[in-house]
Structures are given as structure tokens and as C-alpha cells.
Amino acid sequence: MYRVSDLAMTVAKAWLRESGVAFTVPTRNQLKVGEISFFPGDGKTFVDGEQVARPALGFDGLARALREFGYIQPPVDVASKSARAPLRLVWPAPLAASHKPSWSSGQSRALKNGRSAPKA
Numbered sequence: 001m002y003r004v005s006d007l008a009m010t011v012a013k014a015w016l017r018e019s020g021v022a023f024t025v026p027t028r029n030q031l032k033v034g035e036i037s038f039f040p041g042d043g044k045t046f047v048d049g050e051q052v053a054r055p056a057l058g059f060d061g062l063a064r065a066l067r068e069f070g071y072i073q074p075p076v077d078v079a080s081k082s083a084r085a086p087l088r089l090v091w092p093a094p095l096a097a098s099h100k101p102s103w104s105s106g107q108s109r110a111l112k113n114g115r116s117a118p119k120a
Helices: 004-019 058-068 105-112
Strands: 024-027 030-033 036-039 044-047
Touching (some): 004 058
Antiparallel strands (some): 024 030
16 A cells, blocks of 8 residues: 555656656655755655755745756746746545446447447
């Protein structure tokens, strides 16, 4: 069984890779980018030499610190040339236990194999 902090670590690593940011994993619960330490399990961001965690939590806090130290640039909307709001990751709501696919297994197999679904 996975812990929430394991999932948060996986998501944080993927986000950093996609952003092109080089990082290390000094401990099981910590990601390190230069002087920035991020703990995905509780969302805290620390900067070397500072005594307390940064006030912004989660990916928003990490993104702010990465921008402040020049590891990433704010995203720019090409149409308006203005900076957009920071990326916000939202956990998906769990599916209800009663949720069932609305297609038959034959349709599912056909779609998986790249064919059109059989007519009912």
C-alpha cells in the first residue's frame, strides 16, 4: 500500500522533470534543487540558511522558490504576453464504489485495439 507522501513524491518528481529542473533526492521524503529543499509529504519548502519554512505550501510554494532563485521562469501566455497564474495540482476525487464503465467489455477491447466498437 502506498502512503500519500509516496504519491506526493512521485508527482513532485514528475513535475520537476517536466519543468526541466535538475534535482536530487537526499532522503526518502526530500527533494533538493540547489539551495531549495522540498518535502512533498507536507508541502513545506525550505531554503538553506533560512530558519523556518517558506509560508506558501505545496507546489505553489515550490514554484515560487524556484522562480525566485532562477530555476524556472514564470509561464507566459503567448497571445497576451502576460504571466499566468502558477500551476495548481488538484488531487482527483475518488471514483464511487458503484461506478461502472458505461460500455461493454467488447467495446472496451475494440477501443483498446484501435478498432471501432461493435454495433449493439
